[in-house]
Amino acid sequence: MATPHIGAEPGDFAKTVLMSGDPLRAKFVAENYLTDVKCVNEIRGMLGYTGKYEGKEVSVMGHGMGIPSICIYTYELYNFFDVDNIIRIGTAGALQDNIRARDLIFAVGAHYDSTYGQQYGLVGCFCPTASYSILERAVNKARERGVRYHVGNVFSTDIFYSDTLDRYARYRDFGTLAAEMETSGLYMNAADAGKNALSILSVSDHLFRKDNITPEERQTTLTDMIEIALQTAVEL
Template identity: 55%
Template sequence: MSTPTPHIGAKAGEIAKTVLMPGDPLRAKFIAETFLEDVVQFNSVRNMFGYTGTYRGKRISVMGGGMGMPSIGIYSYELFNFYGVDNIIRIGTAGSMNENVKVRDVVIALGASTNSNYAAQYCLPGTFAPIASFDLASAAAAVAKEKNINAVVGNILSSDTFYCADQTATEKWISMGILAVEMEAAALYMNAAQAKKSALCLLTISDSLITGESLSAEERQLSFTDMMEIALEIAE
């Protein structure tokens, strides 16, 4: 077998110790071409593009993770367990569920509540709380403060459903102080915990479930800058 997994075509040593992981593989391509130098593509399997390059002398990889917990669950598991990756920083978009979290704000996901059954595989005698690496989260908060980036730290929701049949679900999560909703972080945090590795989810608010405000596709791309500055600065 020339590569360690059926989903990632990289050979040993081609992926850096820290991987930035947007959901969209085309966004991974954009990040590599925009922010990194001496870029080499290491994956194109299933068009889930992955690249390794340098940022201010630091070796960093960026790779798409797909949509939903089953997708990021596969890729993050393989990166942690077969490629020796130590840190994965998810960089994505989210919908605000808090009136104080505005469109274009950055959310540092300290915890990831979920309606997923992903943790059932561990057969735990209770409920597992998926949380970020404290070191990565605290470093992200410090960088945001230093750069005057409006960042909010707290609990998010990783949802298995984008279109939810339960019309009362949003209000219930809001009542528990959830800041924003996305679809991947909980699985990433659980995989990191089991592998004894580090993970963080940084999110740019692209729309608000409170006000109905939303960004266009072009505005989403441009609004990524603050989040990318944080992620690149804390990458080791």
């Protein structure tokens, strides 16, 4: 049934949902890649659609910015709408010297500075990770397409604007590929629900040098990431 944040009914969502921070990217995917499309959510402007890609039912929806936002939507999708797999198609800021704008990053795990995981009462430090079955399929798709990609850990932070890059430099020193704001929350919700998740990230900028794409390009040009996610979804 509908929730305070998703105005859909049981069966409105496919078993696999692609999610982007920007709801207009979800709209772009629905309009340009899916057939037999139905809009299943418009509450708070967080657009969600269900359609078919290569004959397989797939959904796509926005999740907003930051761990609190993505965790509300993914919790409801996993627990109230019977979704099994969520693939985040987002952007990230590169940390390593060998990563360029528009490269793809497949997030194996996600460091974080959020307190979201404290609710679980786990002893020690919880390490949220991707579902390997989805990760392997997606990486193979990238390899087949011949695109530039990197596989490793990312840093999910609650802070977008910061007076210093020192915090990112230390994560860079430990081999972290990029910084973004949602993956750890997605992976925690998936683990808690016993479901599957993967973040595929397109590099939008570099934190330590000038190398970036425009906001318009973030909405409409990240086709490698989108198509790899869709091709992975039809195999799930």
